[in-house]
Amino acid sequence: MGGWAIAVHGGAGVDPNLPPQRQEEAKQLLTRCLNLGISALRSSLPAIDVVELVVRELESDPLFNSGRGSALTENGTVEMEASIMDGPKRRCGAVSGLTTVKNPISLARLVMDKSPHSYMAFAGAEEFARRQGVALVDNQYFITEENVGMLKLAKEANSILFDYRIPTVGLETCSAGAASVEAALQMNGLPISVYAPETVGCVVVDGQGRCAAGTSTGGLMNKMSGRIGDSPLIGAGTYAGELCGVSCTGEGEAIIRGTLSRDVAAVMEYKGLGLQEAVDFVIKERLDEGMAGMIAVSRNGEVAYGFNTTGMFRGCATEDGFMEVGIWE
Amino acid sequence: MGWAIALHGGAGDIPLSLPLERREPREAALRHCLQIGVAALQTKRPPLDVVELVVRELENNPNFNAGRGSVLTTDGTVEMEACIMDGNTKKCGAVSGLTTVVNPISLARLVMEKTPHIYLAFDGAEAFAREQGVETVDASHFITPENIERLKQAKEANRVQIDYTQPITKDTKKETPTADGDSQIGTVGCVAVDTRGNLAAATSTGGLVNKMVGRIGDTPIVGAGNYANSLCAVSATGKGEAIICGTVARDVAALMEYKGLSLEEAAAYVISECTPRGTAGLVAVSATGEVTMQFNTTGMFRACASEDGYSEIGIWPNSMQN
Structure with a gap:
């Protein structure tokens, strides 16, 4: 065993013009969440508990798009989704x-632990939440003033178009700050300045080599009511098995099509790749023209991340003292 | 290389003693749906159209757990789900x-073609x-007297139950060891490949009795209940x-792609290594026109045909060739 490791993310696809103060706030939150996870790991909490704990913290802070601070549907409401997976038994x-559920990740955990099912949605999931007695709040709690403004901008941009893919030509060279290209930067059909990086997530391997992963989101700004993205889908946004734990973020539809998180595990399992190799392979080969990022840990205590977007809010740490928090490449 | 098609009407603990009056209509429906699919492939319809067409037919048949004939939730209502995928x-x-949607599979196709979303x-x-x-009807259209009875029995047995072929017996010997008592299973699905190697898959279900x-089950989840690539x-x-x-x-x-297995080997590996005994079945076709139908349950309602004239309809491991 290689000791514990943890990684967190706050979404991929970041506005290059994000004010420095917001960048600083994001890094502070990522650092706080990492430290929370690290101390839980040091007190020998199982990976699955650490994942839930850290994702709850990310949901509760309004900075990222999940829980409080979720992106809004075209109706101006919040519809949140989440999933969690425990590697050893693939539960x-x-x-x-x-x-109304304050912490979607914890309800996902209860679906896993307390229901005969794996996935609950909409009114039935709310009913299950009430029966389980989890903390509920008014939908208004989740809605931030900033997101109300973002929805207005998204609607003005008339953004969710059927054919929303943009040519990727030139995108690879723009990360050095080519201002002329920024106007064209989009994620999921939204101008990058309006796009809410889609997700938060956490992956953990504990000292016993158990992997777990969790992902939570408010979804896509200006989405149709009823739209389900990649975050709640096992094998797309979230996957954990014996070998690794993975959480993805980015253009949901591309992540679903590419079964991104499962494929990291699958190329390790079936092709014998190492963790970082697997992440690189999947970002390069499985995304078509889509844009996404991911964090991953292996049972050997390795940590890895990858993205083909402009930036991903992420942080990672391992038992041997390595720690990193970053946004850009 | 030629075209091939396979379809299923659910896998599960289908007792060998299944009475003739329950068996025959399902075999007839499998045969009927297979013929529709074969005819469509022979007239060069794209596989995406073929799988939609066949699954619509299976949804419309009350003998299978999808569309009309869907099993009921704990509230006595129907909640249907479906997924479709184009390989290329x-x-x-x-x-x-x-x-209220008469054919969930066709709505799934519209989500694919007319929205920026997938799901x-x-x-x-x-x-x-x-x-x-799309055609909608009152929710009562989907509810059959047989399924009302099944829900009643499931509630009496206080469990979530997947079957639709048999009344529930109190005999627990046939139960799988899982705590929730799932015993038998229902979903419909179809996969097809044309002579140019274009592939498509479609799956539709009413879910579990007393769910x-x-x-949400595996059916609408891309990569779980349904998947197609090149x-x-x-x-x-x-x-x-x-x-x-x-x-x-x-x-x-993934096993074909990353490990170089054949379709047959990949399906066998998944059914024996990736899922517990008694829980799963699948039908699959490859770009080169191979077809396979495998399960680790007692049986699976299934049918397949390929351009070389091979055709098979079966329920239990020993199927009959047409």
């Missing part, structure tokens, strides 16, 4: 269409 | 929580159905929770 739980 | 483009569409559920999916003008309202197309059926965590449909393709 999983997922929820979609939550409107 | 990997474009896909999925729906959950439908209560719509519950009220939002119903609203989309109305916007698209909690809001429960190598193969797969539709799975069985215990949804096991198929989700085993990412069954994607794993058949």
Whole structure:
């Protein structure tokens, strides 16, 4: 065993013009969440508990798009979704269409632990939440003033178009700050300045080599009510098995099509790749023209991340003292 | 290389003693649906159209757990879900929580073709159905007297139950060891490949008898119950929770892609190694026109045909060749 490791993310696809103060706030939050996870790992909490704990913290802070601070549907409401998976027995739980549950990741955990099912959605999931007695709040709690403004901008940009893919030509060279290209930067059909990086997530391997992963999101700004993205889908946004734990973020539809998180595990399992190799392979080969990022840990205590977007809010740490928090490449 | 098609009407603990009056209509329906698919392939319809066409037919047949004939939730309502995927483009569409849409598979296709999203559920999916003008009916259309009785029995036995072929007996010997008492299974699905190697997969279901309202199974989840790429197309059926965590449909393709297995070998590996005994079955075709139908349950309602004249319809391991 290589000791514990943890990684967190706050979404991929970041506005290059994000004010430095916001960048600083994001890094502070990522650092705080890492430290929370690290101290839980040091007190020998199992990986699955650490994942839930850290994702709850990310959900509760309004900075990222999950829980409080979630992106809004075209109706101006919040519909949140999340999933969690425990590697050793490949148990999983997922929820979609939550409107009042304060911490969707914890309800996903309860679906895994307390229901005969793996995935509950909309009114039925809310009913399950009430029966389980989890903390509920008014939908308004999740809605931030900033997101109300973002929805307005998204609607003005008339953005969710059927054919929303943009040519990727030139994108690879723009990360050095080519201002002329920024106007064209989009994620999922939204101008990057309006796009809410889609997700938060955490992956953990504990000292006993157990992997777990969790992902939570408010989804896509200006989405149709009822839209389900990759975050609650096992094998797309979240996957954990014996070998690794993976959480993805980015253009949901591309992540679903590419079964991104499962494929990291699959190329390790079936092709014998190492963790970072697997992440690089999947980002390069499985995304078509889509844009996404991911964090991953292996049972050997390795940590890895990768993205083909402009930036991903992420942080990672390992037992041997390595720690890194970053946004850009 | 030639065209090939396979379809299923669910896998599960189908007793060998299944009475003739329950067996015959299902065999006849499998044969009928197979003929529709074969005829469509022979007239060069694209596989995406063929799988939609065949699954619509299976949905319309009350003997299978999808569309009309869907099993009931704990509240006595129907909540249907479906998924469709095109192999070459990997474009896909999925729906959950439908209560009035006559053919969920066609709505899944519309999600794929007419929205920027892949997956719509519950009220939002119903609203989309109305916007698209697809055929809708009162929710009672889907509810058969047989399924009302099944729900009653499931509630008496206080469990979630997947079967639709048999009344529940109190005999627990036939139960799988899982705590929730899932015993038998229902979903419909179809996979097809044309002579040019174009692939598609479609899967549709009513879910589990006595399921909690809001429960989503493996069927609408790309990579779990349904998957297609340029190598193969797969539709799975069985215990949804096991198929989700085993990412069954994607794993058949992943084993071919990353480990170089044949379709037959990949399906066999997934059925024996990636899912617990008694939980899963699948039908699959490859770009080169191979077809396979495998399960680790007692049986699976299934049928297949390929251009070289091979055809098979079966329920238990020993199938009959046509």
